[in-house]
Amino acid sequence: MFLPVNKKDMEDRGWAQADFVLITGDAYVDHPSFGTAIISRILESHGFKVAILSQPDWKSTEDFKRFGKPRLGFLINSGNVDSMVNHYSVFKHRRKRDVYSPGGKTGKRPDRAVIVYSNRAREAYKDIPVIIGGLEASLRRLGHYDYWDDKVRRSILMDSRADILIYGMGERAAVEIAEALDAGIPVAEIGWIRGTCVRSKSPDIQEGDIVLPEFSEIALSKESYCRSFAKQYRSNDSVLGIRLIEKYDKNNYVVQNPPQEPLEQEELDMLYDLPYMRDYHPSYEKEGGVPAIEEVKFSITANRGCFGGCAFCAITYHQGREVRARSKESVVKEAGLLKQQKGFKGYIHDIGGPTANFRKPSCRKQERHGMCQQKDCLYPEPCSQLEVDHSEYMDILKTVREMDGIKKVFIRSGIRYDYLLADKDQSFLKELCRHHVSGILKVAPEHISPGVLKNMRKPAKEVFEQFSDKYKAINKSLGMKQYMVPYFISSHPGSSLKDAVELAIYMKKTGFIPDQVQDFYPTPGTLATCMYYTERDPFTMEKIYVAKTEEEKKMQRALLHFNKKENYSLVKKALKKAGREDLTEVLLR
Structure with a gap:
């Protein structure tokens, strides 16, 4: 059963009021490849009532009042992709297609969607907490260079006027915020949760906190911008990360709490076992559905995080370098669910993640002491401490491809070939060629x-x-x-x-x-x-x-x-x- 998308859906469930209204720039797709689905379902599993406001009309506050006033707050994201990347090519030409919208049509969300939605939500109900998250908010959590404006912009917290920003993979932080609000703690006092950023008029700077260069400095000096970025990059670790403080003016600061610890295997298994409908909302059928579902509908996310460290990839700053993976039992169970899906023809398109052949932390030291701050796991060559093992991944692939009703299991996620070559046992490459390449x-x-x-x-x-x-x-x-x-x-x-x-x-x-x-x-x-x-x-x-x-x-x-x-x-x-x-x-x- 899909979560409510209008007042009638709420009434059919017997709800007088939603605890949270989750606003998103994407069409509503209840599939674990979509952040909206994951956050709403995990909150539901903890007893909270979540209504989905997808692609609202942002030109007035009317749509933002569709469900009435939420009891605890608004949760806002721009969708699975930054709204500016979604709208514009690298040459800043307007894109002609939006795969996250019904029928692939464009124009369903505004530029800088998180800022626009947050301000409209605030206008609709001035006294309701506003919490932002997702990729757009996460990557813009502190002062950042913006390609489309060609300048350094302020933290998105400042322009959105949100109360709390959740960065990274936000499941645990979302639940902790929900429980704090439900306990009656004012949103202005919820400033301690890992994986969040908050605004502050006078932060209590403690020993060990990192005070970043002020925004006025990084906006004018590229050297200061570099120093700030380097400190942020090295602090993006659940073991070593500490509070970061960025000053805007005399009475305005943004405080970034240390990252959340990554979800461990049991938690990931639970997350992917939630009752997703695994499809777009049926209201989009008349418009041709939501194209983005086609790429992931018959795929399985088996891991998250990536220690590859590619300079051009946002995963390092969003998911982090700490790899965690689901159990074999969880992946096999999802494969069984895929067989029951409408349109399944025996082909699983992917079992992978940011990097398909990463299944565990890069080394034992990393789990206790955090990621190395002065060197990478694979660059310029694999670290001597790197633990390379494809045996579990091969076992999972073999088990799934031998299931009744499965004709073929492909791997579409990226394969790190340098990691593969570092494995003394070269069986995986042979298995890959024989069974998993199309x-x-x-x-x-x-x-x-x-x-x-x-x-x-x-x-x-x-x-x-x-x-x-x-x-x-x-x-x-x-x-x-x-x-x-x-x-x-x-x-x-x-x-x-x-x-x-x-x-x-x-x-x-x-x-x-x-x-x-x-x-x-x-x-x-x-x-x-x-x-x-x-x-x-x-x-x-x-x-x-x-x-x-x-x-x-x-x-x-x-x-x-x-x-x-x-x-x-x-x-x-x-x-x-x-x-x-x-x-x-x-x-x-």
Whole structure:
């Protein structure tokens, strides 16, 4: 049974009042791949009544009063994606499709949705607590560079006027806030919960707290911005993390409490065992449904967190580097549920997560002492303390694929090939090729230039080539014709036109012509975005080249699609500008 989406649904349940109204910029999809579903269902499991206000009309307060005044508060997110990323391409062109809206139609949510929804909710009921969360709020929790305004913006707490911001994976924090409000504690006094940020007029600065550079400093000085980012990055750990305090003016501060501890296996199993409907709300059927469900409807999330540390990825700042995984029993149980879903044809599209072949913390030391602050688990090469083991993952995949009614189990989540190669037992790669590739394996070397890879925090080109050779050899030994398609990023911080030319020549020689090229997109919260804005590595303060003009970005992109006729003139221009006109015939013949 779906949660109430209107007053009649509430009345049918016998509710006089909802405890919380959850406002979201996405259409309502009750599936555990959607944050709205997870937060609403876990609150429901703790006895709270949650109503869903999806994609409300933000031009007035009328829609925000649909359920009447909530007893405890409004919970607000922009949806599964930052609303600005949802609306605009990297070249800031308006997107023509929104897969999180009915029928894929655009215009169902405002720009900067969390700010707009929060202010409308506050106008509707001035005395009701407003709690914001989700990706948009999480990545904008402190002063941050905003690509669309091309400036440093304030914490989203300031512009939304919300009472509390939940960052990261917010299940535990949401329940703790709900219980505190239910106990009668005023929202202004709920300032201690891990995984949250609050506004304060005069924070009680304690020994050990980190006072970040003031907002006025980071808005004007890129060096100060780097120092602030580095402190935030290193404190984003449940073991080592401490309170961060950012000052705005004499009587305005934002206080970030330490991160919540990651959910352990039992808690994750419970979370995915909640009574999700696993589909979009039936009211969207007449509009063609919600396209985003198609990618995840027959997939299983088996883990969360990622210690890969890619500079361009927001997972580090949102989910964190601490990996946790569901039990085999929980994954197998969900596979059984998928078999009962309408439209299931025997194919499970994915069993994975941010990185499919991560199943546990990177090392034993990390669980007790936190993530290393001065080095990465995999970059520039796997740490000597890294524990590499694919046996449990292989066992889960084998058990699921041998279930009655299951024809094939694919792996669509990213595979870290450097982690795979670090495993002394190479059985997993053979299992992957034999059972879990749909003819084409997608991998993400991202680039081949040493300088660019350094700024990406990705392994050297030779590691990718070693993996590629092994993949080909195993498929040959199995008598299987399967291919590999690499993903590359253009215009990443550190990538010059010469680096893009180097990558294009590499692709020409190897025959790796990418199906897709991803332009680097400076989204809030990532290390690479800090590099893009400041043109520095925030940990070393080393200067970094950044392609910022639209012309150069288009040239770098065109070089990676040199085989397309429509890119001929741009590629020729790029080669001339890079001083490599000698390569014109090589690339364009």
